[in-house]
Amino acid sequence: MNPPRQTALARQTAIAPQTAVAPQTAVARPTTIADIAPGTVLRLRKEDWKYGGQNLLLQVEQLRPDLSTYYDDQWIWIIGRSLGSDGTGQERVIALVRVDALPAATSAAR
Incomplete structure (x- = not known):
């Protein structure tokens, strides 16, 4: 009876030394997103969202x-x-808004 055939990956795994991999830590990136209070009204051009x-x-x-962070801090989801x-x-509306458009915000009159 013939022994079972090993795949190339199984042979490589059996031969390759095991090395420990350090876990990656999240890198804090500075953000340029303004803090906008609920109730603020944004006037967005069609290019801004x-x-x-x-x-x-x-x-x-x-x-x-x-x-x-998924958009390199260039866009922000606003509900x-x-x-x-x-x-x-x-x-x-749930809008993906260009961060550069946010300084043009005006406060809502209540």
Whole structure:
């Protein structure tokens, strides 16, 4: 009876010495994302946010800066409510917004 055949990977694993790999630690990166209070109204051009294709008047409810690291801190997810031209709330929007567009924010009148 013939012995079972070893695959190339099994042979390599059996021969290669085991080396310990140090776990990678997260590197803290500075962020340039402004702290925007809930209720702030952002006037966004269609170029300032993805997937909308139109200008957006957005009343901020929540920022998600924790997700911005996936976009090299150039974009941030903002949850809010779109506003009509008369300032009335319309629908809930989750928008990926260009961080450079945030300083143009204006405070909502309450």
